[in-house]
Amino acid sequence: MEEFKLGPNGSMIYCVEFLKTNLQWLIERIHSLRREKGIKYFVFDLPGQVEIYTNHGALREVIQELSKTLPMRFAALHLVDCSYLYDRTRFLSALTLSLTATVGMDMPFINAISKLDLLKTLGRPEMGLSFYQNMSGLNLMFLDCQGKEASPFMKKFGKLSKELCDLVERYNMVSYSMIDINDRMFMCNIVMLLDQANGYFYDAEKMENSKETEIDYESLKEYMEHEAVMDLEDKYFDAADEEMT
Numbered sequence: 001m002e003e004f005k006l007g008p009n010g011s012m013i014y015c016v017e018f019l020k021t022n023l024q025w026l027i028e029r030i031h032s033l034r035r036e037k038g039i040k041y042f043v044f045d046l047p048g049q050v051e052i053y054t055n056h057g058a059l060r061e062v063i064q065e066l067s068k069t070l071p072m073r074f075a076a077l078h079l080v081d082c083s084y085l086y087d088r089t090r091f092l093s094a095l096t097l098s099l100t101a102t103v104g105m106d107m108p109f110i111n112a113i114s115k116l117d118l119l120k121t122l123g124r125p126e127m128g129l130s131f132y133q134n135m136s137g138l139n140l141m142f143l144d145c146q147g148k149e150a151s152p153f154m155k156k157f158g159k160l161s162k163e164l165c166d167l168v169e170r171y172n173m174v175s176y177s178m179i180d181i182n183d184r185m186f187m188c189n190i191v192m193l194l195d196q197a198n199g200y201f202y203d204a205e206k207m208e209n210s211k212e213t214e215i216d217y218e219s220l221k222e223y224m225e226h227e228a229v230m231d232l233e234d235k236y237f238d239a240a241d242e243e244m245t
Contacts (some may be wrong), residue, residue, distance in 0.1 A: 029047035075197035085125035119236040138165035
């Protein structure tokens with residue numbers, strides 16, 4: 001930033017381009033960790049600047065090159081802060097970003113709402129948590145955008161918002177899993193989804209890990225499909241409602 005007089009986003013893009021130009025360094029580093037420490041599973045913690053995933057190709061090209069050069073399979077976990085659930089326009093913005101990143105990165109993508117432990121202090125969002133898991137009926141969020149009590153912003157941009165909802169539903173590529181760092185079931189579910197997406201779930205080495213054998217994945221899948229969101233709402237919203245009263 002100091003050397004080239006760049007802002008935060010511009011400098012982040014420069015860094016990804018620099019990594020792409022010097023990709024052999026990363027490849028050698030991964031080879032070294034594999035040989036010396038036997039590491040097989042890598043987690044790349046990426047910055048949140050949206051430009052890297054939406055309108056710039058360097059990161060996608062880095063991942064594609066790593067996939068070609070190394071015996072690696074990638075899957076992405078894209079996090080949306082739970083605070084977005086309390087503002088329908090902000091959530092729609094995050095939703096369109098999720099769709100753009102999913103399409104643009106060209107790899108298995110898992111979108112998740114994170115920091116759910118904050119729900120106990122933020123309170124009950126406008127839509128139930130199951131709504132965000134299925135992403136069906138998005139227009140329901142903007143039914144009142146032309147009513148008498150609609151805000152000036154909604155009256156002006158409500159129609160555009162509904163069109164964006166139609167676009168997201170038409171692609172049918174975005175739904176959200178839930179992440180609660182304090183809940184073992186939800187964390188195991190995210191690990192399961194990632195490992196299924198990148199192929200590691202079917203690797204014999206995964207099941208040789210004693211920690212992995214502690215997880216009953218069949219029961220976990222059934223729980224997440226039928227009971228998890230309900231339990232989560234009982235856990236956090238009941239507590240939040242009591243605090244408000």
